[in-house]
Amino acid sequence: MRSAGSDESQARRHSEGGELSAVSPAINAARSLLEFSAVSHAYYGAHGEILALDRIDLAIRPGEFVAIVGSSGCGKSTLLRIASGLLAPTTGAALFDGDVVVRPRSDVGMIFQDAVMLPWFTVIENVTLPIRVALGDLAAARLEAARLLDLVGLAGFHDAAPSELSGGMRQRAAIVRALLSKPRLLLMDEPFGALDALTREQMNIELARIAEASGCAVLLITHSISEAVFLADRTFVMTPRPGRIAEEIAIPLARPRAAETMMSPDFAALCHRVRRHFQSGGAEA
Amino acid sequence: MTGPASVSVPAAALSGRNGERLAIVGILLGLIIAWEVVVRGFDISPLIFAKPSDIAVAMVRGLRSGLYWEHLGITVLQMVIGFMIGASLGFALGVVISEFGRLGRLMFPYLVAIQSLPKVAVAPLIILWFGFGIESKIVVVALITFFPVLINTLSGLSIVDAARIDLMRIMLASRWQTFAYVRLPSAAPTIFAGLNVAVVLALTGAIVAEFVGAQRGLGVLVLQAQANLDTAAMFVILIFLAMIGLSANLGVRWLERRVIYWAQRRESEQ
Numbered sequence: 001m002r003s004a005g006s007d008e009s010q011a012r013r014h015s016e017g018g019e020l021s022a023v024s025p026a027i028n029a030a031r032s033l034l035e036f037s038a039v040s041h042a043y044y045g046a047h048g049e050i051l052a053l054d055r056i057d058l059a060i061r062p063g064e065f066v067a068i069v070g071s072s073g074c075g076k077s078t079l080l081r082i083a084s085g086l087l088a089p090t091t092g093a094a095l096f097d098g099d100v101v102v103r104p105r106s107d108v109g110m111i112f113q114d115a116v117m118l119p120w121f122t123v124i125e126n127v128t129l130p131i132r133v134a135l136g137d138l139a140a141a142r143l144e145a146a147r148l149l150d151l152v153g154l155a156g157f158h159d160a161a162p163s164e165l166s167g168g169m170r171q172r173a174a175i176v177r178a179l180l181s182k183p184r185l186l187l188m189d190e191p192f193g194a195l196d197a198l199t200r201e202q203m204n205i206e207l208a209r210i211a212e213a214s215g216c217a218v219l220l221i222t223h224s225i226s227e228a229v230f231l232a233d234r235t236f237v238m239t240p241r242p243g244r245i246a247e248e249i250a251i252p253l254a255r256p257r258a259a260e261t262m263m264s265p266d267f268a269a270l271c272h273r274v275r276r277h278f279q280s281g282g283a284e285a
Numbered sequence: 286m287t288g289p290a291s292v293s294v295p296a297a298a299l300s301g302r303n304g305e306r307l308a309i310v311g312i313l314l315g316l317i318i319a320w321e322v323v324v325r326g327f328d329i330s331p332l333i334f335a336k337p338s339d340i341a342v343a344m345v346r347g348l349r350s351g352l353y354w355e356h357l358g359i360t361v362l363q364m365v366i367g368f369m370i371g372a373s374l375g376f377a378l379g380v381v382i383s384e385f386g387r388l389g390r391l392m393f394p395y396l397v398a399i400q401s402l403p404k405v406a407v408a409p410l411i412i413l414w415f416g417f418g419i420e421s422k423i424v425v426v427a428l429i430t431f432f433p434v435l436i437n438t439l440s441g442l443s444i445v446d447a448a449r450i451d452l453m454r455i456m457l458a459s460r461w462q463t464f465a466y467v468r469l470p471s472a473a474p475t476i477f478a479g480l481n482v483a484v485v486l487a488l489t490g491a492i493v494a495e496f497v498g499a500q501r502g503l504g505v506l507v508l509q510a511q512a513n514l515d516t517a518a519m520f521v522i523l524i525f526l527a528m529i530g531l532s533a534n535l536g537v538r539w540l541e542r543r544v545i546y547w548a549q550r551r552e553s554e555q
Contacts, residue, residue: 084455085452086454086455103457104455104456104457105457106455106457109455110451110455112448112451112452114448116448116449116451116452118449118466118467118470119547119548120470120546120547129456129466130456132460133453133456133457133459133462133466134456134457159545163547
């Protein structure tokens with residue numbers, strides 16, 4: 001199901017990837033998988049109209065990993081909801097494959113800050129729920145889900161209740177649930193925000209591995225600078241109120257990325273470059 | 286009514302769950318003995334307060350003669366059928382109202398008005414319409430159980446976990462799938478709270494309707510015993526009613542544990 005374009009970007013991801021730095025946000029629309037075109041969003045709060053997003057232009061290519069870093073309340077979650085089709089922008093549009101996104105799509109998966117496991121289903125029932133809802137082949141889905149659960153270290157927990165899992169394990173199950181539908185784009189809304197620092201770092205390493213292996217494009221929303229730099233091909237820094245893209249930073253770190261990546265001087269330099277935007281506080285390291 | 290056997294229970298056996306149960310039985314036996322002693326000691330008239338020994342004799346005699354079984358069966362039947370009809374209709378209407386919001390807003394003032402009316406006051410009218418047979422009692426029981434189930438179904442279904450709804454929207458779930466996979470299981474604990482209230486009311490409804498007008502049933506027996514100044518028989522029927530109420534309550538709780546297995550699971554972990 002992967003297009004030639006995504007194979008190409010897949011190959012590029014595994015190369016040294018230095019040429020990525022030359023890409024500008026005004027990207028060729030035909031080649032982008034997801035594109036935000038002058039997306040603005042306003043809502044009515046207690047003190048009148050609040051502009052959450054101000055003319056966001058951003059494009060993601062097939063197979064690419066893009067991270068958006070911003071402090072809490074900068075509208076980055078709103079941007080993700082617009083991309084998913086859960087929320088309509090006030091003006092502008094999100095385009096997927098050139099089509100305006102008006103509702104959720106089966107080839108776009110989403111992972112929430114909370115794993116959102118339904119307590120009345122077992123882990124494997126939760127993970128295969130999208131297939132059940134889509135009236136797909138449940139038997140095949142269970143086999144594939146079992147394989148993926150084993151792969152993310154949840155062997156022996158297939159028939160457990162979600163409440164028996166730790167936060168990190170639940171989020172891994174949520175990733176399996178999203179990947180099971182073989183999405184072309186995965187939207188992640190601060191997926192590790194509720195986890196402790198140690199689990200979070202471990203999950204980052206696993207996510208890098210999973211994303212590199214699956215070849216699906218990822219749009220990650222985070223307020224962790226190191227997480228964005230470690231995982232992404234490109235990182236966008238967002239400023240709050242109204243949400244605007246302050247800078248696009250290419251992350252030409254070698255893939256596959258692992259724990260050693262975080263010790264390289266390039267990694268530190270890139271983190272520093274992102275951190276300059278948050279000198280007055282906001283995002284964490 | 287002899288045997289202070291309960292008094293000689295070793296203290297060690299009173300620790301833990303079993304001990305607690307023994308203590309509960311012991312308290313019951315103690316109360317019965319105290320009751321017997323007080324009625325005998327103060328020479329209280331049997332018209333006012335029957336002795337436990339007289340009640341036991343009346344119960345055995347009544348059960349042997351088969352007098353109680355028929356009436357007990359009628360009351361239980363009215364209660365169970367009425368409860369099932371009332372609870373089903375309450376649940377169904379709750380679902381319809383919550384799914385079709387506009388209809389709900391139109392009906393809500395009327396439902397609140399009917400709900401604040403004491404349903405037993407309607408019993409004479411219902412007996413006028415449905416006669417002295419079993420049907421009128423079933424209608425009264427259905428009416429009295431309908432509202433707690435309806436109200437709790439509505440309030441259970443109004444609890445919406447936004448994240449779970451977002452998840453279903455991302456999966457492109459249909460309205461029915463969202464209802465079956467998320468909204469109904471989320472509402473189930475609240476609906477069962479309504480059923481627990483309703484099952485107690487069901488027995489009240491059956492007895493009160495029998496008071497108002499019936500040929501058979503435990504309510505009729507209570508009135509007959511009262512007319513005959515047979516206090517012991519009245520106590521016997523009260524014991525039956527307590528046992529019916531208790532069994533119905535335990536039945537609903539058993540069903541609740543079966544249906545809402547995940548809540549139980551969470552509870553046992555904490």
